[in-house]
Amino acid sequence: MVMIELILSRHGETLENQQHILQGQLPGTLSPLGKAQAENLAEDLKDEQLDAVVCSDLARSYDTALAVAKRHGLTPLQTPLLREMDWGVYTGKQLNDVDWLHLPPSVESVEALFQRAINFIHYLQENFPNQRIVAIGHGAFNRAIIAYLEGKHPIDMIDLPIMENTTRVYYKI
Numbered sequence: 001m002v003m004i005e006l007i008l009s010r011h012g013e014t015l016e017n018q019q020h021i022l023q024g025q026l027p028g029t030l031s032p033l034g035k036a037q038a039e040n041l042a043e044d045l046k047d048e049q050l051d052a053v054v055c056s057d058l059a060r061s062y063d064t065a066l067a068v069a070k071r072h073g074l075t076p077l078q079t080p081l082l083r084e085m086d087w088g089v090y091t092g093k094q095l096n097d098v099d100w101l102h103l104p105p106s107v108e109s110v111e112a113l114f115q116r117a118i119n120f121i122h123y124l125q126e127n128f129p130n131q132r133i134v135a136i137g138h139g140a141f142n143r144a145i146i147a148y149l150e151g152k153h154p155i156d157m158i159d160l161p162i163m164e165n166t167t168r169v170y171y172k173i
Contacts, residue, residue, distance in 0.1 A: 004124055005132040007048070009168040010142055011064040012037035017165070020095045024087035028060030037166040038067035046071050051131035054124070056082035056138060064166065065136040076136075081120040084138035085113050110144075114154035117144035121173060139163055149173060 012034030016023045030038065041064065050072045055065035057078040065076035088106025090098050124133060137145065139162040147157035149171050163169070 003130060004128055004173045006124065006171045006173055007045070007050075007132070007134045007168050008142055008145060008163075008171065009041060009064075009134060009136050010139055010163045010165055011058075011060040011136055012041075013165045014060050022087045022090050022093055022095060022098070023058075023060070024085060024091040025058065025083050026091060027058050030060055030063050034060070034064070034165065035067075038064040041166040041168070042067040042071045045134065048134075049132055050074065050134055052077060052128055053134045053136070054079060054082065054128075055136040056080065056084065056141075058083055058138075061136045061138065065134070068134055068136070079120070079123065081116060081123055082135060082137045082141065085140040110154045110157065113141065113144045114148060114157065117141065117148045120145065121148065124173070134168075 011028070012030045014023065014028040014034055015031050016028055018031055045068055053065050053069040053072070053074050053076045055061040055076045055078055057080050061082065062076055062078060069076045086108040088108070089104055090107060142163045143157040143160045146160060146169065147154065
């Protein structure tokens with residue numbers, strides 16, 4: 001049986017996080033704290049056996065993954081599957097600008113996000129069988145991954161807490 005050990009984490013704090021801006025699929029820029037968080041994550045994982053570091057292709061995720069990968073002599077592998085939720089017309093706006101009860105069609109649906117999480121897990125299973133992987137993702141998308149891995153329904157991910165920057169959870173899949 002193929003098994004993957006997944007260490008799922010979130011990128012370091014960004015300048016946009018500090019301003020409560022919905023970055024969505026914008027690159028994002030790690031803040032000084034975010035850079036320190038990335039280095040601390042790398043230090044915390046330095047003694048872990050890792051076969052690969054996977055990240056989204058957005059700068060905030062890649063820059064965090066790079067800190068971890070360097071300690072292991074690895075290169076982060078980027079995939080758009082791991083990107084943050086697409087906030088559509090709300091991208092770049094502040095959290096309090098969102099009409100949560102009437103999201104426009106340009107915003108990625110919970111169902112679409114959940115399906116992308118399923119596709120990401122299949123991507124890992126196809127490309128990294130029997131490996132130990134760190135995946136550096138994003139707040140909303142990581143909730144979709146966690147909901148799927150824990151056998152929940154797409155709508156259940158809304159009630160999950162957003163993962164703090166550079167915290168991690170472990171799964172065997």
